[in-house]
């Protein structure tokens with residue numbers, strides 16, 4: 001099987017009902033579709049609520065747009081000084097090399113910007129200008145290569161970008177956000193892994209994973225090749241209705257990540273991307289899930305639950321609050337809640 005890119009192909013492979021094909025053509029006309037064989041193989045065709053299918057197979061629910069949804073939900077455009085760069089926080093920039101991904105996730109927060117029919121990969125001149133911007137801003141400590149998916153590029157192109165970043169003295173850390181180890185694990189060859197290493201500087205790889213089943217044996221091997229090569233691995237996940245919004249699914253995901261030497265980093269509240277309302281939960285659900293992880297799972301299994309505030313105001317932690325300030329006998333103290341819900345005064349004797 002090759003990567004499936006049309007509703008007709010999805011219907012032919014039993015991944016979408018033929019009666020939905022016309023509606024799915026409308027979805028595909030607006031949002032890119034790509035389902036690589038490695039992910040298609042994980043889908044249970046007999047389960048109408050399969051968490052893999054919910055993430056990767058287009059649905060006619062994507063035609064339902066809610067008034068609060070936004071084409072640029074996290075406000076990238078407002079912080080883009082030159083093509084390919086987003087400079088929102090002082091000490092780091094995003095460098096977007098390509099709008100292409102190995103898979104097009106149905107909840108994608110950049111769904112209006114990614115896909116084969118969007119602007120092409122950064123031209124050599126645009127990439128040179130983006131690198132010049134980074135060189136000219138000594139406050140940039142970290143460069144984050146993000147999506148599209150940088151790891152769809154050839155090892156040769158990636159090696160050239162990493163070499164250029166490695167030569168910028170004030171850039172101390174490079175981070176790559178990718179779904180390739182999950183969506184196309186065979187692509188993570190030793191050559192590609194070597195290409196993303198920079199001599200003398202760390203490359204962190206943030207792998208995007210939302211369900212434990214995405215960590216197939218092949219995906220685990222792909223991640224192991226990176227970990228064995230000395231690349232620190234992080235995970236970013238998105239809280240998605242019907243995918244990981246149960247305590248068991250969330251716990252299984254976090255444990256599976258840590259077992260693969262991937263530290264859970266962020267659990268994102270799903271952004272207000274158009275046509276994704278069927279995949280969003282409310283924040284109270286996310287907070288309850290985070291409470292479920294705390295104390296019951298190892299500290300290694302605790303991501304930070306965050307919301308990207310619309311209009312480009314950045315990420316804020318939105319996890320449950322365990323502390324409140326109180327006053328007693330003219331003095332002040334705090335009350336801290338433990339993982340069983342019991343409350344304790346701190347310091348104890350005030």
Ligand code: SF4
Pocket residue numbers: 100101102103104105107108109110111114147148149178179208
């Ligand atoms: S891989 Fe990332 S950028 Fe690409 S579609 Fe999925 S969420 Fe969006």
